[in-house]
Amino acid sequence: MNWRHILTVFLKELKDSLRDRRTLISMIVIPTLVMPGLMFGAGAIMAKVMKKARSEATSLVILGGADSPGVVAALRAEPQFRVVESRTDFRELISNKQIRLAVEIPAGFEAALQAGEPQTVTLYHYESEMKSGLGVSAVEGFFRNLREKTVTERLAGRGLPASLVKPFEVRRENVAPPEKVGGNIIGGVIPYLIIIMCFTGAMYPAIDLTAGEKERGTMETLLCSPVRRVNIVLGKFFMVMTASVTTMVLSLVSMGLSVVVGGSMLGASAAKSAQAAAGGKAAGVIPFIDPAGILGVFAMVLPVAVLFAAVLLAVALFAKSYKEAQSYVSPLIIVIIMPAVLGMLPGIELTAKTALVPILNLSLVCKEMLSGVWHWQYIALIFGSTTLYAGVALAFCVRMFNREDVIFRA
Template sequence: MWMIFRKEWKELLRDRKTLFFMIALPMLLFPLIFGAIIFFTANAVKDAESKVLNYAIVGAEYSTQISQALADAPDKFKRIEIDANADYAVLIKDKTVDFILVIPAEFGTNVLDNGPQKIALYLNDAGLNMVYRRVNEIVSDLSDQVQQDSFARLGLSETQQQGLLEPVSLERKNVADERENWGEKIGGMLPYMIFILCLQGAMAPAADLGAGEKERGTLETLLISPMERYKLVMGKFLTIGFAGVTSALITVASLALWGLVLSQGLAIAKVAAFMAMIGWIDFVLIFLMLIPVVAIFAAVLLSLSIYARSFKEAQSYMGSLIIFVLLPVIIALTPGVKLEGHWVWVPLTNVALAMKELVKGTMDYFALIGIFTSTAVIAVALIAFCIHWFNKEKVLFR
């Protein structure tokens, strides 16, 4: 078994394509993808904030403050004259204007006597345009001014003003520590990333060790060797599992390294402080829980590779597995699903929930019994099926 493992691992290390998927892809491509997403998102937000918005205003004579505030910012807003009876929706969809303000005739009256006043803002809010936020900044300034004028007319002190604005407030007293707060935000995404990386890293060697051997004609040489079939399977299985774990660890380490290099000093301090809160035992447990998970992936992938007639057919089978891997993680992210009751015994979902709890520091360590038991049972059953599959000549030589 170990002889097969060493042999397969040496062949993988000689294969440039496999090394690319296991090392180069995690170290370069995934950080590049995340960096590109952050870069383009930041640029899109910046462009939306700096874009000069074309606008039209109907009833400008009823509020000189708003019309003047818009006119005083030519680097942000450009006024377009329109017919007051035009179809506003058509003008906005045709991109003649980005938004239209409609000020009613009763605007500017005494709010103490007539109550609050409303201005209609017509816009297309389906995309990232920040029209509402940018216009609301101007309207909010006017609203604050009207509010202060009204308080002055009533002769209210600052304390009385605050009492009227917020007569009863609910003060938040969060008993969760910083680690739990951060863990709740990012802990759920950790298994999402690691599961996909383990599967992705194991796919390339799995397709090669089964279907690839069929195409090269080397499978027959292995089968006529005096070694028992189960040892052949276990050697290939260990190779695939080791490749999956290696790929996941390289990717996570690469993301952490790139994050430290590209982040600002404040961000590094926050990341370092958060990582320091997580004990080494929790890191070890996260890694140990990956072992039966990778065993499940490796057994399924090897079974599919043995069944497939060609390398291409094996890849098509394996690509559909991503859906089945994502489903347990999505369930773990669902509100109300916690690591308790029957969820402790649901394979993959329980591991995703446990990783989140370990990052948060709220792990019930007794739940590890159910997690390791259920996941290990599934893994052993799949390995047994893989050995059974490998012993069938009609499967090997389809």
Template sequence: MGGRMRRSLVILRKELKDTVRDRRTLVTMVLVPVLLMPLILIGTVKLQEWSMRSHAEDVVELAVTGAEYAPGLMDKLASDGKIEVAGASGDAVAMLKDGEIDGHLIIPSDFEERIVAGEGSAVTMQANSTKDNSAAAVDKVALIVDDYSEDVVAERLRDLELDTGVLNGVVLVPEDTATEKEKGGTFLAYLLPMFLVIFALVGGMYTAMDISAGEKERKTLEALLMTPASRTEIVTGKFLAVATIAVITIVLSVGAIFVTAPMMASSLGAVDVSLDAATALIMLPIAVLLAAMFAALLLAVSIFARSYKEAQNYVTPLYLLAVLPVIVANVVPSGGSDALFVIPGFSAVVLFRELLMDEFILSHILVTAATTIIYTALSIRWAAAIYSRGDVLVDEGGGPGKAFSPLAMLRRRRR
């Protein structure tokens, strides 16, 4: 092994060891992707289930005006068991607002007469849509009223000696031909691409700040610069460390998603959340390249800062810039123009989603791969150029925020 690569590997090994001993970085690298993210995902799904179940179990407090005009309907409401009927007294609108009742059913005085006469009749359901229980009460009462209505219609048809099927001209029978695998792909398509790209950035973020600005703050960088390791060897070692951490985070987060996905998927019906080899073989290198691109950008930006804290100020805009296209990509439809696939981050999310949904569009794969390689190479080159500048690495006494500010650098370049 050449001396050059050997020094870079010495730096890589040291940075990885240092990272493993840093609780702050470990939290970002392991705790968040492996524990917190699945917990949030499972928690969200389970919370929705719990909320739906709990609404179904809730007893609706229903005030009824004119109950005496519809004994049949009232019997139906009472037999449900989840509806507690009370006579309307006082201002129902105010009671709905205060949550004293969940709904107010108003039955007209001619209700039963019209039903008996074979005519249509209407009941009014007052509810307050800003109250969860009230909105659920409307659904519950509507079901019972529909059920009652069907009974009335069925009886009328029987009187006319007609079958109830006479009402159904054409019935649509839905049949889902999607396989469990395809359903799993769709399910993963909403989760995996976004996490892959976000963790490619976040995974290495703290390590990048720690081994650049943090090293400057701890006054170890100057000693490092005085060793025979060249700036290129130093930046290579540090870059490899950040990229490695980011890739480990990606692997851990994807692993965590695959472990927890079946738990979430079970709530949504039978799905297969496995990943086929072809999809993985395209996604993994692109995710690794993205991690490398972000690693180089994070290192280049962080080194301008004189402290870890200052680096956070520089990295936050980069994070927002990187995450914005990812969020946009998650809501745009698949199969867009090839030109869209030159946008870093965005292209990966859309491409990953297409692949997970079994849409292999060659031009999208090629454009994404080519542009990601180009952006990664440019980012690494930029980071290497920044690390070759003495005024960025060493405080030359320019005063706070002067020698090190990226804005100051741009101003100097313009002059």
């Protein structure tokens, strides 16, 4: 290894890449502007849609209920429901989203209620459809109230206390400080984002520095210089690492800023409503993430960045052209996303086994670190194993550069 040569190659690649508009877009513009814009834009749209769905009256069809005018009238009187004329093709109406659900009131419902006989009200809905789901909970709430009212009346009629059917209450109290709750929620997303940004940041330069050079015919020029291939590989590798880490840091910083700005905006609006509610706890706390956690995440990401850079360089080097390299590299994104998403799922925990699965282990351990939990044994195991994988990948990459059938693939 000749560090002077490595530095020379690295600095040239850096200069070359910084003059390339495509690299600049993938390394700087996308992480700083597009990603947060996309996330917050999508978030805002989602919130708006949800709000609209909630504020809209639930359109429903009442089936039966001719002999239960009281219930029907109560349903009609509720401003949150819009009762549509009863039709036999209600299933189709629900499927076509013309109404959210249908409420079937059994014959003789009110009479049976008086007599104390058990009854079943059926709600026809469309599973997994958001508006239908909202409608179901609203109508269920209505009938729950009716049931409770009936129970209270019956108890009162027999001179029994209300506590008979409710012998005790269950109350929840949160001990996690609000910022930790934020850390947990964000902690789940951050590792995923880091992994994706780390990979996409490395992708473009890795292709440009290998298959791109082959395609433009500069690879052969470079190889006639008296520099050992290992030094060329390392120079290029450090450039890809730089791009990867820059993309990641920039996207994290811009995400962090957006969260702080968005959080304080939320906090301000929450404070107003808190005043109105007199003494309600501020709901808009800016999610707090332990700075040590962030540093820990960076440390853990480094070997993964090495792994990504080395694998991408080796794979892209095999290709003859830029296009070919893209078709090899694009499917890898799925391979990366799968374990990253798996790490966000609730049931998957950090164990000695999952600690050895690359990417998944990073996703899991970052979640822990960001919420302030440090499992030192796992951290050591993950760092060690990932460093080993990264080392193997880098050695493989150097090997590929030394293979003339790869470099001069015709």
